[in-house]
């Protein structure tokens with residue numbers, strides 16, 4: 001407790017020495033009792049738009065601010081890209097220990113993570129058939145470290161380990177397991193803590209008519225913004241945001257905040273699976289953004305088993321940019337197929353089911369079936385696909401609910417039991433969504449049972465139409 005508090009105090013003192021201004025209406029709080037590490041809490045009522053704290057740009061841990069960027073050519077950082085460049089700089093500053101300007105900052109950053117990158121095989125197995133397991137990217141990251149970072153560290157060993165007679169040897173040792181682990185930790189810190197830092201003066205491009213346009217798509221440099229990254233998040237409980245000014249970054253209240261309320265940032269509308277992957281925690285408030293992926297491979301398998309020849313159709317759909325590695329089934333409340341099914345998945349299924357004549361006509365015009373209405377055959381095939389997806393999970397929703405009830409999400413923040421419970425909650429969410437889709441499709445099939453098979457889904461009230469299916473905004 002004493003270490004934790006003294007690290008917080010030393011960090012705040014360093015930040016103030018670095019020119020930060022912190023409102024007396026907020027404090028850095030110990031939220032370990034709620035498994036939330038540190039967080040920022042209001043100590044008085046705060047009005048909308050009030051500045052909670054102001055961080056000078058010079059205090060950001062970034063490539064631009066680290067002396068490493070004056071010693072290593074800019075072209076090297078350009079070659080590495082924003083992600084690996086920041087990992088390199090963070091490694092350099094971290095390994096510099098007390099000599100680094102950011103040493104008190106590193107003391108409040110975690111050294112252990114609950115993000116999926118650090119889960120063991122048995123813990124990951126608890127996620128069962130969740131598509132998130134395939135998105136962790138540990139091998140890819142290892143490859144970028146060994147092929148991207150290590151050669152740079154070796155080339156600039158004398159800079160990276162300046163003043164150390166063993167510089168060359170230390171650069172070689174960066175290949176060791178524990179140093180690769182350190183690179184993963186820096187990467188995980190960036191994933192859960194870093195901000196995309198808007199430049200002081202946005203780069204403007206002038207178009208033909210002389211109007212300046214902001215380059216919105218350009219990747220912004222990443223930076224670790226002290227204190228701003230001590231804000232936790234809980235979906236729509238977001239009440240503060242970082243504003244990028246010329247010399248400072250201002251964290252401002254987005255709404256009135258009452259005494260003792262926590263100040264929350266916005267990590268985006270992430271499904272719990274992705275929240276676990278990127279941030280290593282989940283809360284019930286994120287259930288509204290849950291997603292289950294229907295893999296393309298499964299669609300093809302089920303279609304092939306139903307005797308549908310898919311190769312030519314898929315080739316055409318690929319040209320039309322409809323083919324993806326998977327399609328999201330998103331949460332909706334109340335659940336409707338209209339809101340939850342991906343329009344691209346409906347287009348895919350409808351195209352697979354067309355007669356050769358229909359398909360040839362469509363292809364000659366460069367068109368696609370409309371996703372707003374679903375045919376009975378499509379409802380049937382989709383139902384089979386959803387049932388096959390459910391079968392990919394080795395336990396049922398009922399099994400999982402019972403076992404989560406027996407060992408609920410609580411207790412020690414770093415325990416295996418907690419990871420098991422979080423994984424169970426994620427797979428339960430996915431199974432619930434699949435169950436809702438399965439029931440809705442079964443119902444739709446029954447309605448179609450009363451009409452001819454290829455008839456469009458329009459009943460008297462028109463309520464089987466897939467009208468206005470818009471893909472939900474995802475992070």
Ligand SMILES: C[S@@+](CC[C@H](N)C(=O)[O-])C[C@H]1O[C@@H](n2cnc3c(N)ncnc32)[C@H](O)[C@@H]1O
Pocket residue numbers: 034035036037038039108109110192193229230231232233234278279280281283
């Ligand atoms: C940007 S940091 C926030 C500061 C962090 N609590 C700390 O002590 O360093 C993000 C991390 O905070 C934790 N976190 C954020 N929001 C949380 C919440 N609502 N409940 C539990 N943990 C949370 C997660 O570990 C996440 O990876």
